[in-house]
Amino acid sequence: xxxxxxxxxxxxxxxxxxxxxMLQSLVPATAQDAVRRSPSQIIAEAPAEHxxxxxPENTLYIDMETGRVVVELTQDxxxxxxxxxxxxxxxxxxxxxxxxxxxxGFVAQGGDIHAADAQKAKPLPAGAQQxxxxxxxxxxxxxxxxxxxxxxxxxATRTGxxxxxxxxxxxxxxxxxxxxxxxxxxxxxxxxxxxxSTEFYITLGVQRYLDRNLTVFGAVRQGMPLLQALxxxxxxxxxxxxxxxxxxxxxxxxxxxxxxERTPLEVMDTNSGSFKALVQARRNRPEPFFKYRxxxxxxxAIPIPVRPVPLGxxxxxx
Amino acid sequence: xxxxxxxxxxxxxxxxxxxxxMLQSLVPATAQDAVRRSPSQIIAEAPAEHxxxxxPENTLYIDMETGRVVVELTQDxxxxxxxxxxxxxxxxxxxxxxxxxxxxGFVAQGGDIHAADAQKAKPLPAGAQQxxxxxxxxxxxxxxxxxxxxxxxxxATRTGxxxxxxxxxxxxxxxxxxxxxxxxxxxxxxxxxxxxSTEFYITLGVQRYLDRNLTVFGAVRQGMPLLQALxxxxxxxxxxxxxxxxxxxxxxxxxxxxxxERTPLEVMDTNSGSFKALVQARRNRPEPFFKYRxxxxxxxAIPIPVRPVPLGxxxxxx
Numbered sequence: 001x002x003x004x005x006x007x008x009x010x011x012x013x014x015x016x017x018x019x020x021x022m023l024q025s026l027v028p029a030t031a032q033d034a035v036r037r038s039p040s041q042i043i044a045e046a047p048a049e050h051x052x053x054x055x056p057e058n059t060l061y062i063d064m065e066t067g068r069v070v071v072e073l074t075q076d077x078x079x080x081x082x083x084x085x086x087x088x089x090x091x092x093x094x095x096x097x098x099x100x101x102x103x104x105g106f107v108a109q110g111g112d113i114h115a116a117d118a119q120k121a122k123p124l125p126a127g128a129q130q131x132x133x134x135x136x137x138x139x140x141x142x143x144x145x146x147x148x149x150x151x152x153x154x155x156a157t158r159t160g161x162x163x164x165x166x167x168x169x170x171x172x173x174x175x176x177x178x179x180x181x182x183x184x185x186x187x188x189x190x191x192x193x194x195x196x197s198t199e200f201y202i203t204l205g206v207q208r209y210l211d212r213n214l215t216v217f218g219a220v221r222q223g224m225p226l227l228q229a230l231x232x233x234x235x236x237x238x239x240x241x242x243x244x245x246x247x248x249x250x251x252x253x254x255x256x257x258x259x260x261e262r263t264p265l266e267v268m269d270t271n272s273g274s275f276k277a278l279v280q281a282r283r284n285r286p287e288p289f290f291k292y293r294x295x296x297x298x299x300x301a302i303p304i305p306v307r308p309v310p311l312g313x314x315x316x317x318x
Numbered sequence: 319x320x321x322x323x324x325x326x327x328x329x330x331x332x333x334x335x336x337x338x339x340m341l342q343s344l345v346p347a348t349a350q351d352a353v354r355r356s357p358s359q360i361i362a363e364a365p366a367e368h369x370x371x372x373x374p375e376n377t378l379y380i381d382m383e384t385g386r387v388v389v390e391l392t393q394d395x396x397x398x399x400x401x402x403x404x405x406x407x408x409x410x411x412x413x414x415x416x417x418x419x420x421x422x423g424f425v426a427q428g429g430d431i432h433a434a435d436a437q438k439a440k441p442l443p444a445g446a447q448q449x450x451x452x453x454x455x456x457x458x459x460x461x462x463x464x465x466x467x468x469x470x471x472x473x474a475t476r477t478g479x480x481x482x483x484x485x486x487x488x489x490x491x492x493x494x495x496x497x498x499x500x501x502x503x504x505x506x507x508x509x510x511x512x513x514x515s516t517e518f519y520i521t522l523g524v525q526r527y528l529d530r531n532l533t534v535f536g537a538v539r540q541g542m543p544l545l546q547a548l549x550x551x552x553x554x555x556x557x558x559x560x561x562x563x564x565x566x567x568x569x570x571x572x573x574x575x576x577x578x579e580r581t582p583l584e585v586m587d588t589n590s591g592s593f594k595a596l597v598q599a600r601r602n603r604p605e606p607f608f609k610y611r612x613x614x615x616x617x618x619a620i621p622i623p624v625r626p627v628p629l630g631x632x633x634x635x636x
Contacts, residue, residue: 104543105500105621136609152470154614182423182523191607204546205500206524209603209619212610225422228522228546285527289509291454292530296472301527303423 039281042274043305050272052164053309054221054265056255058082060089060185061263062110062223064249069202069223070263071185074165076144077178078135078217081187081196084128085217086253088198091125094251099230103238106207108227109188110249111199113239116190124198134193135215137177140169144176147270149279151296155179155208159299161270165219166299168211178216180207181300185218202227206300221265221306264309278302357599360592361623368590370482371627372539372583374573376400378407378503379581380428380541381568387520387541388581389503392483394462395496396453396535399505399514402446403535404571406516409443412569417548421556424525426545427506428567429517431557434508442516452511453533455495458487462494465588467597469614473497473526477617479588483537484617486529496534498525499618503536520545524618539583539624582627596620 037045054072062069073082088094094111101109114120124130146160146167153159156168159179166179178184184203187196202220203210204227220227235241254262268275282297355363372390380387391400406412412429419427432438442448464478464485471477474486477497484497496502502521505514520538521528522545538545553559572580586593600615 104546151472153472154469154616155612193609206616206619209600209612209615211612213608225550228422232543282527290531291511294473294527294529297527298472298524301524 036286037277037281038285038287039278042278042281043268046268046272046274046305048310050269050274051266051307052269054254054267056262057253059221059254060085060218061252061254061257062249063252064226064247066229066247067223067226068263069226070221070265071202071218072164072221072267073185073218074163074178076163076165077138077176078215080129080132081135081215081217084132084198085187085200085251087127088125089251089253090256091128093122093125093128093198094249096248096250097122098246098248099227100240100246101201101238102230102232102240103204104232105205106238107201107203108230109199109201109238111188113246115197115199128198130197131194132187132196132215134189134196135217136193136212137170137175140171140174140176145271146176147276147279149297149299149302151283151298153299155211156299161275161299161302161304164267164270164304166302168299177212178219179299180210180216181219182206182303183220183224184216185220186210186214186216189214204228208300219304221267221304222263266307266309268305270304278305354604355595355599356603356605357596360596360599361586364586364590364592364623366628368587368592369584369625370587372572372585374580375571377572378403378536379570379572379575381570382544382565384547384565385541385544386581387544388539388583389520389536390482390539390585391503391536392481392496394481394483395456395494396533398447398450399453399533399535402450402516403505403518403569405445406443407569407571408574409446411440411443411446411516412567414566414568415440416564416566417545418558418564419519419556420548420550420558421522422550423523424556425519425521426548427517427519427556429506431564433515433517446516448515449512450505450514450533452507452514453535454511454530455488455493458489458492458494463589464494465594465597467615467617467620469601469616471617473529474617479593479617479620479622482585482588482622484620486617495530496537497617498528498534499537500524500621501538501542502534503538504528504532504534507532522546526618537622539585539622540581584625584627586623588622596623 058073060071075082097111099108099110100113112122146162148160158169160167160169166181167176168179169176180203186201188199188201189196230247231240231245233239240246279302282302283295284293376391378389393400415429417426417428418431430440464480466478476487478485478487484499485494486497487494498521504519506517506519507514548565549558549563551557558564597620600620601613602611
C-alpha cells in the first residue's frame with residue numbers, strides 16, 4: 001500500500017536526531033516533544049484528563065434514516081441562537097423537515113423550505129422567536145480563554161481554539177467569532193443581518209468568506225459522511241427539486257433521550273497539553289514520510305479529535 | 319428560503335454606490351468592475367473566449383457504476399507522472415481496481431491495494447515504470463505564466479493559478495507546485511520520495527500540509543459528489559475492510575473514446591479577464607447580503623468554474 005500520509009508508528013533514531021536538528025530553528029524549544037511525536041501518537045497517548053465528554057444539554061442529534069449526525073453547540077458566543085435551536089428542537093419543530101439545499105463542497109442546508117413564505121411556513125412553537133438578532137461575533141471578554149494558533153491568516157488578525165471550536169480573533173476591537181471550517185453548524189438568514197429564524201446549514205468544506213456574516217454556534221462531531229452522501233441540488237442555488245430526494249430528519253437534544261439512546265462522545269480538550277502538542281505536530285509533521293515541513297497549520301487544518309467515551313474495562317461504547 | 323449565500327441577481331443602486339465608496343480603499347481601482355458584479359454574474363457573463371475546452375488527450379475519466387469522475391491533467395509540471403498514468407490507463411491497468419482507502423474530509427485513494435506486495439501486486443504493463451522520480455515541484459521557468467492571488471498564505475511565499483490549476487510559488491528559489499485544494503489528483507508513494515508508482519488519491523477537502531510532499535498533477539472537474547458518497551474506511555489508516563464495499567472503476571483517456579461517449583466540459587481560462595474579476599469578487603463579495611468583506615480569498619477558496627461545452631443553438635451538451 002502506498003499512502004499519501006504514511007501513518008506507520010515506527011521511529012527511526014537517525015531520522016529523529018537529524019530531523020530534530022533541522023527543525024529546532026523552526027519551532028520553539030518548548031515544542032520539542034511535539035516534534036518527536038506524530039499526530040496519531042499524540043492522540044493515542046493523550047491521558048484521560050485531556051479529553052472531555054460532550055455535555056448532553058449542548059448536544060444536538062440530527063437523526064436520519066441513514067444514521068445520526070452529532071452536533072456540539074457552544075454557549076460561549078451566541079446564546080440567543082443556542083436557545084432558539086433548543087426551543088425549536090424540544091417543540092418538535094424540525095421533525096419531518098429535511099435537507100432541501102445541498103451544494104457540493106459548500107453547505108447542506110435544512111429546515112422549512114417555505115420558511116420565508118408566510119402562507120406556507122410551518123408555524124413556530126411557543127417560545128421561539130420569529131427572527132433573531134445577529135450574533136456574528138462576540139466581545140472578547142475576560143475569562144473567555146482561547147488557545148492561539150500561530151501564523152498568518154488571510155481572514156482574521158489572529159486565530160485560535162475557543163474551548164473546542166475554531167475561532168477568529170480581532171484583538172484591537174476585542175471581537176471573537178467561530179470560523180467556517182469543515183462541519184460548522186450555523187443559521188442561515190435573509191438579506192438583513194437580524195433575520196435568522198429556523199433554517200440551519202452545515203459546511204461541507206472550508207468556507208471562511210462566510211465568517212462574521214452569519215452566526216456559527218456549533219460543530220459536527222460525528223456523521224459528516226452522512227451529509228456528504230446527501231443528494232446535491234439540481235436547480236436554482238443548489239435546491240433539490242424532487243421533494244422525495246430531500247433527506248428528512250428529526251432533531252433531539254441529547255439530554256432528552258435516555259442514556260442508552262445517546263451517542264456518548266469525547267473530544268480532545270483544546271486547552272490541554274496534548275492539544276497544544278497536536279497543533280505543533282500538525283505544523284511540522286515529524287514522520288520521515290514528510291520531506292517538506294511548512295511550520296504552519298491553518299486553523300481549519302487542525303481537526304478536533306473525537307472518540308467514543310471509553311468504558312472502564314477498556315471496551316468502547318461504539 | 320433563507321440562504322447562507324444569497325445569490326439574488328438584483329442590484330441596489332444605493333448599496334452599489336455606498337459599497338464602492340467603502341471598498342475603493344481596499345481594492346485596486348482596476349478591479350472596480352469586479353466590485354460591482356457578483357461571482358455568479360461574472361461567470362454568467364463571461365464571453366466564449368474566456369472559456370477553454372478540456373483537451374481530450376489530457377483528460378481522464380474514472381467510470382464507476384454510480385457515474386463518471388472527470389480529471390484534467392496538466393502537462394506543465396509533472397510530465398513523468400502524466401505519462402505514467404496515461405500509459406497505465408491505455409494498457410487497461412486500472413480497470414477492475416478500486417477505491418480501497420477513503421477518509422472523510424481527507425482523501426479517496428485507489429489502485430491496487432496489493433501494489434507494495436511483490437507476491438500479490440498486479441503486474442505493470444509494458445512501458446510503465448516501477449517507480450517514478452518525485453515531481454513535487456518544478457522550476458518556475460520563463461513562459462510558465464501564472465495569475466497571482468494576493469494576500470498572505472501560511473504554506474507558500476506566493477500563490478496563484480497556473481493555467482487552470484491552483485499553485486504555490488517560491489520566487490526566491492524559482493519553484494512552483496500544485497496545491498492540495500479540493501479535488502486535487504495526485505499519486506501516493508512509500509516513505510522514499512521517488513517511490514510513486516500506480517496508486518492515486520483525490521483530496522476530499524483542502525490538505526495543504528501535503529504540498530511539496532507528493533506529486534499533484536491534475537484536478538477533478540466533475541464528479542466530486544460521487545467520491546464524497548464512497549464508503550469510508552473502517553480499519554487501519556482508512557482502509558475499507560470489506561472488498562465488496564470498495565468501489566471498482568475503469569480508467570479512460572478521453573481522446574480514446576468516440577466523441578459521443580465523452581463528457582465535453584469547459585473551464586474558465588484562469589488567464590482571462592473574467593477570472594481576474596472573479597478573484598476580486600471572491601475577495602470582496604459585492605452582494606448586499608455580505609456585511610463583512612475580508613479583502614482576501616485563499617487560493618483554495620476560488621473554485622475554477624466548469625460548464626458543459628455550449629452547443630451552437632444554445633442547448634447544452636449535458
